[in-house]
Amino acid sequence: MILMNKKVNDLVSKGLFDQIVKFVGTFQLHFPGNLEFHENAYSSLLPSIFKACSISPTQFLPIGIQFHAISIKTGSDLESIISNSLLSMYVKSGQIEYARKVFDTMSVRDIITWNSMINSYIQQGYFVEAIEKFKDMYLLVHEPKKPELVASVLSVCGKTGELRLGRQIHARIVCDGMMTSSPSSVFVSTALVDMYSRCFDVVTALELFSQMIERNEVSWTAMISGCVTNGNFSKSLELFRRMQITEGIEPNRVTLIEVLPACAHFSDVKQGKQIHGYAIRHGFDSESRFETALLDMYCKCGAATLSHASLVFERSAQKDVVMWSSMIRCYSQNGDTGRAMKLFQQMRMAGTRPNSVTLLAIIDACTFLLSVKHAEVVHGYIVKSGLSLYVFVGNSLIDMYAKCGYVEASRKIFSHEIHTRDYISWSAIIHGYALNGNGREALRLFREMQKTEIEIDGITFLSALSACNHSGLIEEGQELFNSVIQNKSISVTVEHYACYIDILGRSGKLEEACQVLSNMPMKPSAAILSSLVSSCKVHGRLKMAEVLAKWLIDLEPENAANYTLHSMVSAEMNNWLGVEEIRRVLCLAQSLLAPLTRIFPAKRSLSSSGSAELVVFVKDDVEQGTDEEFGDANLVATALMSFFETLVRCGNHLNPMSNSQSNRENKENRLGLDGEKGFARVDDLRMALDTVNSTWHSRSSCRLLRRIQQKSM
Template structure:
């Protein structure tokens, strides 16, 4: 190399292309004494920062004898570009002691750091400095708007926003985002209208925030208008906007339009893919969620924890154990072991009736939250293991985890399945003590359903009358409670009260009231409710509604009328309808019509052995043994076998057990 005869700092530093060459040249400059000059050192700071070596940049800066304001700006800028927000705050504190000169660039950077760290007090100090210096531009004021909004002081944010004279799309959007993030979606939409009146059009982030506002309001119509605005103005879909649109359509119940947005994407990424899977799972369409997860177009995308948890939830809903296990294995391979995935695994294994596997996962969770406990308690409740569910509830409280509404609903469901009145009553007292009964309609509904199934309709009605909020499930549970105890008049009276309050019954409530009429022999009232459903509320009867009507007529011995009803249905009858009809035939000794019912059932399911067994039993009851032998011979020819019977013995829950496990709840 030629001897260095003059300061070659800028020439040598100008040819640096990577960190290795920079370090070599830096060492060369030190050896030959060409460092220590302000411009040279500032250039070194800038280059180290550009290669991502911010620590090295700071070492060079700290050795500078008298850095000027430009040098300070270079250093703080590299902290900003590397998202080192805490370092920005510390560096700014030093800057204030050493330099009296400030400009809008530095203020904007420091405000961004305060915003990201939620340092509202430091942000207010910077605001005071800005006022002292004077003449802040729109960028600084917009940074102040953003800082106050993200720190939760939306009113202060609006005060600063109103000071901005030359508002652009960034300043308008910052204020709109601030309103939406602080749960003021209406104000965000109003401000957008003012923005358009000022002839300023939105960008991707404006539109994404507006869509989020519509999601929070459940305003599907307005959300579709914003989507149309995006298309009309040629706003390109970025990840933020796509996710907001998918989330809005899903949460507003329009999964079809959500899928349309997804299908229009030129490139499917993890965020949009996951959002669509979550949407299908949450809106009760797990099959589509799994189809999308397995779609070959998405095979290159690796799932994250949210994706895995949603897919596991879909597997749980469908009882798809094989795919659930595959996702479990994939999660292990990808290191997806956070609580969200573990909770979903517990729920999936429990719903697939592998409670031991669910319990194993549960025991591996170190820090169990309320969702973890709820998943395993719900699992035991679903398989009827009330003892284990109560024991886990007891352990949960011992671990200082406060039960929530979901916990109580699961435990009450288990108690109801075994008519454990003492345990459930203790949970009732606990729910009152903890304020869960008054705050959750689901706890109230679970309680009245529990009392009704235990035969204590009076207590169920007390819970019902004490509920400030009632949803359709609540009304259905109470109406059904009367029906289960043979009080059809009580069911009809409550149904009438519901109509008088101008509350519209849904399909489930009509199923419940028709079932109550069926079990109490109220034929006229049953027909009236069926016609009310079809004519006044324009519901298309489901197979459950038809089955209730067949059961109503068959139980009352009006078998010809029931058969005529089935044959004149506008849809193909299912086997369950003929099962209800057959039950009525057995009650009233009509073997002739019973034979018709079984033959219809065999037409629908010719390879189901249980219906051949039913026919054998029918012929045997009527003493027609030759026909019995013919049916058995036919079963042999078709290689059909009767499934072995199973019996369920209900264990008695002693008073000692009830007291021992739940005394501490009182």
């Protein structure tokens, strides 16, 4: 036995734990009698034996269980060092139940015991049990807690959304002084930043991050990742730049992976290419996760970067299912469905099994092709692979067949292949019947859906209304709309009103349509008015059509089609003077645009308020101008405003160069004129205002710099 102890200790000193198990097994085989006689002598060897067994659990765990039985028989399992090593063996072997039994039978548990048990729960995904054990540890153990364990539990809080518990742990960390001790402050603070970010409290995370005395690349990466997770992409890019410029910290591979989604969100190809170049220089470009993130960034930046995405994909030596799916989706979204289908075949030939994301991308490609043949091939593969059981895949198949004109296949999938239907399933099949002209069946399915416990949303309601509209189900459409308005079960939007008013207009119920229009709780859209004008024309209500056409021009004066529609109404009324007046206004617009010799491409930027600004340069044949050549800003404002009012009034004679002081002051206020800087700022006007009066433009060497601040471009 002395020889055995010496041999085992020698192997321990050399770290040859696998040989320890083999040696002990051989010793038992050749000297079985000595095992019973020297059971107590094993106590000193058990920690080494248990550690050796945990090195290769599948091979040596049975031997470890034998020595566990010996420790129970001799009572040595009650010793702290042996029980901790035994617990560690079961934890590393993934035997969570054995580990729990060992933990529960231990009479004395130190901080190492608690750490092992809690970490085992975390590693095996038992987050609730890990949190409960952590709470018990704080109540029963008064020793200083390990920062590594605290960080692990904070990570669990972030994954499970336990913000309240995370805040409690934060308070305990402050009381225990972990935030001030230099070895652990950065480590623990980073874990807190990550926890708050995962719990969607990015404000607290940013505040905590700003208070950190010392920050490393892991801290910066955690904060950048938190901003991306919470949708604050601009802040993540700002932190990424500050990290390098202000702090002088080089980003690591994980940092680059986390910041690439922000580049994709803003379609910032320039920043994305810089990150790509940095990764190449530092050897990160061949790493699988980085390649996947880079490919996703190029794919989301549109058709302009499709070649870059293809190059990254082709050069990748480790194409996993995520990369295949991203590339197929990229081709499909950019209309290159042929390459998407071809790549799908290559993926299968390469032995990579498609997942649900891949199939959704290839279904989109089939939908774009409107090919029933391709749709059936993809559908057959989905059924064979068993992925049709996923409700979102089934929903996509319903939509695909409906748009291909094969609604019977959509109904078969809806009735027989999808076992658990959600509101998207119902919306897809209702929309499918509406799209293919079977309004009664769509309405019947909508009534059937109302009897279920599934909540009906606005999209499903709009599909049912559209079915009534396209199938001429006037009374059914009225009943459906009025019931929803009375019950207030669905939030009715302008799109619903547009569809309902179109139903009334097509059926000739124009007075009722106008009454609905006047009682709308929101501002009517141009599409509603245009549709109603057309309905009035069809049913011979020309006076009503003329009133609505003028309203349409007031609502959307920059759309030339509205003037054409008004002109057609006037022509049917034999109001040829009105037709001539509308044409005169359009000719005036053309004459004002004619002197412009050059319009520079618009440059978009983001203002401090986050709204988009469009900067337009207009100049004559002079190549360069000085600040003195901006001309009379008041004259510019008058010309622009006069032109706009001419369009709005549509035929009322208005002198575009009126010098009335009150009129000019009113125009200045509406324009928000800045006379000192020589530019006019106009809210909510579109590109119809990109003109100037010929009188102003004739001034030699004049140019105009205007900023149009738009709410949406």
